[in-house]
Amino acid sequence: MTLNSGNSSSTADRTVIFDEVRKVLVEQCGTPDDIVVNLTEQDLMDELGLDSITLAYVFTYFEQKHDLTFENDDIDPLRYQTVSELIDVLAGRISEAAAEAR
Amino acid sequence: MSHATAEDDRPYVFDPATALGWKNIGLDGLGCFLRSVEAVLLHQGYGAADVARGLAAPLDLVRRGEWYGPMSEFPACTARWYLSDIGEGRSQWPRVAELVTSGTPVVLMPDGHHWPGDDHEGKEHYHHHMVLAHRLDAEGLHLLDTDAPADGGHRRILPVDDALRSSCTRYAVLERIDPPGGRRPGEPATALVRPSLVPLAEDIAELRAFHGEVWSGARLPLLLAKGMDVWVLGDVQPQLFLLGHALAESDDPRVAEVSRASLAAAARAQKVGLLLLGLHRFRSEGVYAMAHEEIAVLADACEELLAAMCRYAGVERLRVTGDGLRLVQRLRGEAQWCFGEGRPLPDLSFD
Numbered sequence: 001m002t003l004n005s006g007n008s009s010s011t012a013d014r015t016v017i018f019d020e021v022r023k024v025l026v027e028q029c030g031t032p033d034d035i036v037v038n039l040t041e042q043d044l045m046d047e048l049g050l051d052s053i054t055l056a057y058v059f060t061y062f063e064q065k066h067d068l069t070f071e072n073d074d075i076d077p078l079r080y081q082t083v084s085e086l087i088d089v090l091a092g093r094i095s096e097a098a099a100e101a102r
Numbered sequence: 103m104s105h106a107t108a109e110d111d112r113p114y115v116f117d118p119a120t121a122l123g124w125k126n127i128g129l130d131g132l133g134c135f136l137r138s139v140e141a142v143l144l145h146q147g148y149g150a151a152d153v154a155r156g157l158a159a160p161l162d163l164v165r166r167g168e169w170y171g172p173m174s175e176f177p178a179c180t181a182r183w184y185l186s187d188i189g190e191g192r193s194q195w196p197r198v199a200e201l202v203t204s205g206t207p208v209v210l211m212p213d214g215h216h217w218p219g220d221d222h223e224g225k226e227h228y229h230h231h232m233v234l235a236h237r238l239d240a241e242g243l244h245l246l247d248t249d250a251p252a253d254g255g256h257r258r259i260l261p262v263d264d265a266l267r268s269s270c271t272r273y274a275v276l277e278r279i280d281p282p283g284g285r286r287p288g289e290p291a292t293a294l295v296r297p298s299l300v301p302l303a304e305d306i307a308e309l310r311a312f313h314g315e316v317w318s319g320a321r322l323p324l325l326l327a328k329g330m331d332v333w334v335l336g337d338v339q340p341q342l343f344l345l346g347h348a349l350a351e352s353d354d355p356r357v358a359e360v361s362r363a364s365l366a367a368a369a370r371a372q373k374v375g376l377l378l379l380g381l382h383r384f385r386s387e388g389v390y391a392m393a394h395e396e397i398a399v400l401a402d403a404c405e406e407l408l409a410a411m412c413r414y415a416g417v418e419r420l421r422v423t424g425d426g427l428r429l430v431q432r433l434r435g436e437a438q439w440c441f442g443e444g445r446p447l448p449d450l451s452f453d
Contacts, residue, residue: 028388029380052127053383056376060392072369075376076126 014041017062017090021083024061029054041084051077055086062090068097114145114207114236116246116256122150122347127248129375131343131368133335134248135172138209138234139181139276141246145207148178148282151351155285158348160297163305163338163404164428170435171211172232172336174274177285177293181209181274188227188444191216191271198270199238199262207236207276210245212269218260227443229272230328233258242266287351294345295360295411300420302408307424309401316426317452319394321387326450329437331378334371336436338400342368342407356414363410367403374400 022039025031035048050058052075059070070093073079080086118124121140123131132140140153148156156178165173174181186194191213201208214220214228222228237244242261250256260266322330346364349357377393412419430452438447 028384028386028392030384030386053376053380056373057380057384057389057392060373060377060396064392064395072130072372073125075373078126 013094014087014091017087017094018083020061020065021058021087021090024058025050025054028057028061039083041082041087043083045077045080045082045086048083050086058086059090062094066094066097068093112145112147114141114234114246116141116248117144118252120144120150122153123343129248129335129339129372131347131372132340133232135181135209135211135232135336136340136344137248138207138232138246139176139179141234141236142207142276143178143279143282146279146282151287151347152178152282152285154344154347154350155287155290156280156282158290158294158344159341160294161302161305161341161345163302163341164308164432165337166301168435170432170439171272172274173341177280179276179279182277183272183274186271188213188271189268191269192264192267194270194273195267198235198273201275202235202238202243207234209233209274209276210235210270211272211274213271216265216269218265226441227271228441230332230440235273238262288349288354288357290348291352291354291357291360291414294348295357295414298345299408299411299415299417300422302404302411303420303422304424305429306401306404306408307422308426308429309397309404309424311424311426312429313394313397313401316430317394317397319391320453321390322381322452323450324382325437325441325447326433326452327378327381328441329433329450331375331382332436332440333433334378335375339368339371339375342371342404354414356410359410360407360414363403363407367400367407370396370400370403 018041022036026033026036055075055077059075062068063070074089116137121137121144136157139157143153143156157176159176171183172181174183184194184197198208198210209232211229211232214222214230215224215226217223220231231249234246235243236246242259243266245258245260246256247258248256250258342364346361346368349361349364352358352361374393374396377389377396380389381393408419434450437450441447
């Protein structure tokens with residue numbers, strides 16, 4: 001899979017995906033509102049404490065909503081330095097699934 | 103006269119580089135118990151592929167029988183368990199110390215109430231983690247622990263004190279370990295696939311009935327959620343993972359297909375396991391629905407594995423039905439084993 005810093009999806013798509021990540025973190029994972037509200041794409045993953053369990057919920061949300069499959073490697077938090085890289089992977093997979101469906 | 107052997111000089115290690123499919127975390131493929139067993143086999147000269155072929159057995163995902171501790175019978179070895187009552191762990195310490203001092207590693211399943219750093223230390227007498235004790239010296243008991251920091255080689259040394267002695271309620275020793283290299287690639291297919299067909303068909307039916315009729319996705323009692331996690335990560339994931347790797351080097355494309363399907367199902371099981379771990383932590387309503395739906399996805403992955411197995415064996419898929427109750431009994435039994443504290447758990451309901 002290619003990591004492409006958002007080039008495969010529009011800015012609007014990234015905004016929607018980012019909002020959905022926020023939603024999962026708050027509603028499913030109990031991440032405090034103040035952390036999520038202030039979350040930016042430049043934030044470092046290891047400072048947010050997003051481990052593999054939390055990411056399993058984030059990825060499962062997108063799998064179930066968009067009918068696609070992530071690799072378990074995607075759930076490895078060490079794979080991402082920033083939130084932006086996480087959004088890249090989510091956006092890339094969603095774009096790929098949409099392209100396959102067409 | 104020295105009786106030193108190559109094994110005597112080889113350290114016991116948790117080394118992701120040499121372990122079977124350990125990519126990111128110790129729970130990749132195998133759980134804490136089987137990582138301990140694997141470390142013993144690697145110490146004996148096994149390679150990762152030998153480990154897979156030595157530990158893979160015909161699938162029995164919703165294990166039959168009344169033993170609710172870890173899977174302990176493998177083609178390459180047997181784990182013999184020694185159990186004491188809650189509060190009696192101290193009585194087992196002299197034997198644990200003797201074994202480890204004499205060079206026999208011990209898989210320790212400590213009483214979390216006494217175990218340093220356990221989430222339940224000083225509280226419940228839960229048995230929910232296993233480590234490999236492999237050396238005893240003036241520093242203390244040397245352990246390999248999947249929960250210990252990776253940058254320290256997953257090693258811990260615990261001082262020998264009352265807490266450690268009291269924690270030794272359960273331990274296992276590996277017996278009749280086969281010499282390494284005794285199983286050729288592809289050889290396990292005959293032994294593993296056909297005997298798995300009926301149990302897997304029955305267990306998929308159990309899983310589907312559990313998802314559709316027994317558990318609605320509603321909030322679960324905490325200990326039942328923990329029991330599900332023990333089952334998925336202790337039974338389902340490793341069996342599928344080991345089978346997939348045991349068949350991975352076969353030249354037969356039908357076997358290769360079984361291998362791929364088994365590893366794909368193992369990956370789904372790992373994800374369900376992570377979601378179930380989240381049930382303990384997050385406790386929001388939404389996480390239950392999410393984990394519940396993934397049970398069906400796991401059943402689908404097992405169905406694909408069964409189809410590949412049937413193609414390999416040249417047989418029609420067996421049609422069976424299940425009511426989910428055998429799985430419920432398994433989940434309650436494993437929850438009792440780990441979290442029972444020596445007395446029956448209250449009636450744990452999925453309603």
